[in-house]
Every structure is written in C-alpha cells, then in structure tokens.
Amino acid sequence: TISAFSESGTDSCSLRDEQRTRSVLRERYLRSLIAMSQKQVWFNMHERVRVEAKFGASDIDVLNFQVSDLQTPLGIQKEALIRCPDVISYSFEL
Amino acid sequence: MNEWRQKNPLEWNKYVNKEVRVTASDKQQHQGWVYTVDPVSASVVLVDFQSTRKASVAVVMGHAVGEVEVLRDGDEAMAERLSAVFVPGGRQVLSQ
Numbered sequence: 134t135i136s137a138f139s140e141s142g143t144d145s146c147s148l149r150d151e152q153r154t155r156s157v158l159r160e161r162y163l164r165s166l167i168a169m170s171q172k173q174v175w176f177n178m179h180e181r182v183r184v185e186a187k188f189g190a191s192d193i194d195v196l197n198f199q200v201s202d203l204q205t206p207l208g209i210q211k212e213a214l215i216r217c218p219d220v221i222s223y224s225f226e227l
Numbered sequence: 228m229n230e231w232r233q234k235n236p237l238e239w240n241k242y243v244n245k246e247v248r249v250t251a252s253d254k255q256q257h258q259g260w261v262y263t264v265d266p267v268s269a270s271v272v273l274v275d276f277q278s279t280r281k282a283s284v285a286v287v288m289g290h291a292v293g294e295v296e297v298l299r300d301g302d303e304a305m306a307e308r309l310s311a312v313f314v315p316g317g318r319q320v321l322s323q
Binding site: 151167168169177179181193223 | 236237240243251255262264266270283284286287291312
C-alpha cells in the first residue's frame, strides 16, 4: 500500500489533508466525551429501551461505556458497562 | 456496514457546523448543529442550543446512522459558538 501513496504528489497531499481532518474530528469527539463525564446521560437502545445513567468513561475504540447508577426496569445497577453496538443514540445536557 | 461509516474524514467534515436532521436506525430523528463526526466510530455529535446559556447534546452512533439531511449552513459566529461548547469555562484566550 505504501507504493500506492507515493505515486504522485497530489495523493500524498490529499492524504495529509485527510489525516489532519481526521485528527481534528477525533479531538472534538474526545472533548465531547470529556464533557459528558459525571453527567446524567440518556441512552436509546434497541427495542425502544431507554435507560439513564451517570457516564464515567469510554474505551478508545468506543466499544464500551462505563457508567454508574444505571437505572433499568429491573432496578438500579451501581456500576455497569454498556456495549456501544447496543446503543443507537445518547443525549445529555451541558 | 452502512454507507455513512464508509465515508472518509473529508466527507464527514463537510457536515461540521451545519444544521442537520439525522434519522437513526430506530426511526427516531435528531436535529442539531454538527460539532463533529468521530472518525473511529462515525458517530455524529449534534448540539442543540435551546436558550442562550444551555445546550443539549445528542449523539447518534455511527452504526445506527441512517439518513443525514442538511437543513442549513452555519455562519462564522455559529462555528465559533460550536467550538466553544466543549471547552471548559468557555472560550479561553491563551496568547496576546
């Protein structure tokens, strides 16, 4: 794949642009995660399940969210991990 | 894998600072200004300014993004307002 990128100057230039944009977008997403820590977050899951919890942290690949006081129909879970593929959307107030 | 997740960062970047309506896989619609699209998960971060001080944030996970409809472009003031949303203590000037 390296030879494919070194074929012309325009390719390496657009690759650089893409990488720069990628890092800006990623940094902004990480900022939004930091802003969410210790806040009450609503999670919309599959089958129209909606749960509320205090957000703690996410792993780097955004595969799991660590939350506290997860309010489920079966009661409150003190600590829990939410699998991100099970989440459709989430929301919080700043 | 859906179409949205296959876009590249330059394509996602075109949505930043624009007001959009995202239809998620559960058919729910979310409207707001795009703050960013995470290049790893393709999740869209939407900010909705309800009053002058408070803002609410909705994030649609990349795997659940259906249709993304652009409603209007943001101006420079909106871009600045969005940039300041997740900076603690508001905007800080670090150089003179």
